[in-house]
Amino acid sequence: MKNCSLALIAMVSMLFTSVALAERLELPKGMGGVADIGTIPCDVFNQMLVVGPQGTRLSLLTWADGYYYARTEKTMDELVAAAKQSGESWDFERLTDHFTEFCAANPEAITRDAVVSLGNELISEAS
Amino acid sequence: MSNSTPAAHPGKSKLWRPPIVGIITFVLMFFAIGLAHTMMVLIEHQLGQELTLKLSPLLGFVGIIMLWYGIKSKNENFQTWIGFFAGIIVWMCWVEFFYMWYGRENWGMLPRMDGADGLTVSGTWPEYMIMGSTVGTLLMMCCFYTFDKDTRCNMFLWFQRKLGLQEGLGVSTKKAKDRNYAIITFMETFFVTWFCYAWNLLCFDPGLVGVDNMFLAVNMGSVFIATIWSGFCFMRLIKFKRTSTALRYAIPVGNVFWINVEILGKFGMLTEIWVNPWKYTLEMSVMFAAFVVLIILLLMAPKKKSEVGGWNEQTESTG
Numbered sequence A: 001m002k003n004c005s006l007a008l009i010a011m012v013s014m015l016f017t018s019v020a021l022a023e024r025l026e027l028p029k030g031m032g033g034v035a036d037i038g039t040i041p042c043d044v045f046n047q048m049l050v051v052g053p054q055g056t057r058l059s060l061l062t063w064a065d066g067y068y069y070a071r072t073e074k075t076m077d078e079l080v081a082a083a084k085q086s087g088e089s090w091d092f093e094r095l096t097d098h099f100t101e102f103c104a105a106n107p108e109a110i111t112r113d114a115v116v117s118l119g120n121e122l123i124s125e126a127s
Numbered sequence B: 001m002s003n004s005t006p007a008a009h010p011g012k013s014k015l016w017r018p019p020i021v022g023i024i025t026f027v028l029m030f031f032a033i034g035l036a037h038t039m040m041v042l043i044e045h046q047l048g049q050e051l052t053l054k055l056s057p058l059l060g061f062v063g064i065i066m067l068w069y070g071i072k073s074k075n076e077n078f079q080t081w082i083g084f085f086a087g088i089i090v091w092m093c094w095v096e097f098f099y100m101w102y103g104r105e106n107w108g109m110l111p112r113m114d115g116a117d118g119l120t121v122s123g124t125w126p127e128y129m130i131m132g133s134t135v136g137t138l139l140m141m142c143c144f145y146t147f148d149k150d151t152r153c154n155m156f157l158w159f160q161r162k163l164g165l166q167e168g169l170g171v172s173t174k175k176a177k178d179r180n181y182a183i184i185t186f187m188e189t190f191f192v193t194w195f196c197y198a199w200n201l202l203c204f205d206p207g208l209v210g211v212d213n214m215f216l217a218v219n220m221g222s223v224f225i226a227t228i229w230s231g232f233c234f235m236r237l238i239k240f241k242r243t244s245t246a247l248r249y250a251i252p253v254g255n256v257f258w259i260n261v262e263i264l265g266k267f268g269m270l271t272e273i274w275v276n277p278w279k280y281t282l283e284m285s286v287m288f289a290a291f292v293v294l295i296i297l298l299l300m301a302p303k304k305k306s307e308v309g310g311w312n313e314q315t316e317s318t319g
Helices: A002-022 A042-051 A053-072 A076-084 A092-105 A111-126 B020-047 B049-072 B076-106 B126-132 B135-146 B154-162 B181-203 B212-237 B243-266 B281-300
Strands: none
Touching: A042 A053, A042 A092, A042 A111, A053 A076, A053 A092, A053 A111, A053 B076, A076 A111, A092 A111, B020 B049, B020 B076, B020 B212, B020 B243, B020 B281, B049 B076, B049 B181, B076 B126, B076 B181, B076 B243, B126 B181, B135 B154, B135 B181, B181 B212, B181 B243, B212 B243
């Protein structure tokens, strides 16, 4: 009986977990932008750039900052500072130009690919 | 549009009688709104977005110079045309383009997204999100016109009657000949455009009206009100004889009716050809040609003496 109860609890928990995982993160209704800009198609990113160029760039750069920290335990500032030593300085324009150029060339990719591509370039420039 | 003497008395013309004047001014105004959208797209395309946004404060002064020239004129008809075009130019440059710079560039705002997956860029771009927030300022200005005894706008006069203000405010100290129709038409064009934009933007804001059924209900209600309101005003407009008065009255009639166009566009029920002039070159060329012909017709239309400088005759209530 005890085993059955545990199994039932486990099943219900799994059901709720899967429901929670299936839910998409949504922004409050009136806001602009998307909740998870690192996972959108580059094609959508390109369209957002037309009418919100600076905000769209900043939004993905902020996402990239978190992504790089999770992967390397280094902040964007630290990565940029390291990369700076061996070449042209990385400012907001140059960093985000990398995203826009990548997505313009690869509209079928997702924005995370652009973030990974920039990360690789920063790391390769630092080494 | 010079200070010429009237070609003929409108009462003697067989063509320029109601409802011709009203219908022509309404169609003209309706086309003018579409073409103003096209003009913005063309300016942006020709100058590039960056240069357009930088030049827009200066371009707005073109409208102010026109207004200055119009205000000096004694010709009501000329004043009305100048006020109308100056209003459109100033709205375009000092509001639309300037908000565009603020929203897209300076503040780095993102467009509102639409669609089931939230990955479709909606028509609510950063500049329109800013514009929606100006509704409080708009209402404050509407309070001024509601409580101003010299206002001649029919809507505010109606408010004054319903609020029992007319006795307290007293009789207007200004007569028709004391009014400068360049600044009146300029302000009217500006405020009517602002009002209609705010109306549409508030109804399109999912943060205010929600989504799905509520969104549909609010916007269908909006279509109903806009159709009834503009229809009522159109019935009045077609009784007008004076082209200057009809032109001023047609500004709100055309704009309020245009609210339906924006809503139908939002629901994908019509193609907004006026924002894609490259794709719909023939259609927009025809629209532009018709607009020019309508302007010429109105300029050639016989005018009362009071419209071109003389104030000996009784005028209709002004827009």
